[in-house]
Amino acid sequence: MLQQLGKGVVITGSGAATPTVSLTNQDLSQIVDTSDEWIASRTGIRERRLAVPGQSLCDLASMAGERAIAMAGIAPEDIDLIILATSTADDLFGTASQIQAKIGATKAVAFDLTAACSGFVFALVTGAQFIRNGVYRNVLLIGGDILSRWVDWSDRRTCILFGDGAGAVVMQAVESDIADCDRLLGFEIRSDGTLNHYLNLSYKGEAKELVAGVSINQGTFQPITMNGQEVYRFAVKRVPEVIEKALYRANLTVDQVDWLILHQANQRILDAVAQRLKIPPEKVISNLANYGNTSAASIAIALDEAVRAGKIKPGDIIATAGFGAGLTWGAAIFQWGK
Structure with missing residues (x-):
């Protein structure tokens, strides 16, 4: 239930960033057995944007975040919290702190949140709680993924679906004595x-013996x-x-x-x-x-x-x-x- 007293939440800015490189359905037909008509009739997709070598999630997410901050009419230094919703971080330890540094949000704490395609909604709800509790006033929420890293480009069931990009919103606190001020x-x-087994980007490893009687598992994540x-x-x-x-x-x-x-x-x-x-x-x-x-x-x-x-x-x-x-x-x- 919504709080009746305290701080309300308003969403005051948005931004997005997508790669310039486009892969059309016709292009895909040169990779796998498919066609523009087959893909479009089943999915509605005509093309997707793909990050080029050297283009990071941090790059796209930072650009989207900066555009959202500008629309909100505040400065990066005003941001208290950055939440990055992603499943494809540049660094498995997290990418949000890299974004914090890149955009100059010097006062912000930053962390990643992983809930796959639900990530934006989960992060929206999470960020709102920090505002409602009076902890932070300005929250930058970014949803971003570079799924092309983890697509099996020989699997026509999945390679036709995914693209890369980032989108962001700024959430701000508004003083309120009634719930009507909460947006x-x-x-x-x-x-x-x-x-869980219906949709996976799972880790797969093999046993590796370090010394007699002590083995570990090492590997990497597998395609979607x-x-x-x-x-x-x-x-x-x-x-x-x-x-x-x-x-x-x-x-x-x-x-x-x-x-x-x-x-x-x-x-x-x-x-x-x-x-x-x-x-x-x-x-x-x-x-x-x-x-x-x-x-x-x-x-x-x-x-x-x-x-x-x-x-x-x-x-x-x-x-x-x-x-x-x-x-x-x-x-x-x-x-x-x-």
Whole structure:
């Protein structure tokens, strides 16, 4: 439930960054047995952006973060906390602190959060708690992934889906004596580890004997594997449920939603969720045709594009939901702007 006293949360800036290099469906047909028609009809994807050699997650995430900070009208030195939602960190120990240094957020503490394609929603909820508790005033939330690092480019079931990118928002505290000043209106987040095997980027190693009687396991992470049919079934059932739960917590109805921004995984999933919720197509934000599935970045990239295009305006109510590996899923209802 929302706090009735204390500090409210407002979302005041957004930003995004994607690589300039594009891999089209036609390009993919030269790598695996597929076609533009086959991919587009099943996923809605036409192209995806790929990070070039030497381009890091820190680079993309920092650019997105700087753009969000600029829109919010504050300086990097004003940021108290940076949360990076990612599954593809440049450094397994974490990348958020590198971003903190790169953008000059000298006063900020920074950490990574991993919840795969649900990462943006999970991080949004996490950042809001620091603000509501009065600990921090300005939080930079970044969702970013370079999934091309971990795609098996010979597997047409997965290589057609994923792209690289980063998106960000700035969340700020607003003094409030009533809950009406809080723009994060409701949320619900879930996990079910019994379904983990449907979508994996797993570690695989081999035993290595160090000395007699002492062995360890060394290896690396393996390319993404996915049971697409099961993930689809999971998403079209669970995502509408969690959005309805978040709306209930926000004391809102579906009719009051101005925009639906789902994790950009598959156009069929977006359409099915909207139909189940009875949300008309003109209220559904979709840009996956141009970027593919950018995991934790996808919601923030779609949000930023819609804001900068003038579609989303201050006061608009947005229902957003992420879903993916874990399996994890979650929804948040928020009002854009102060």
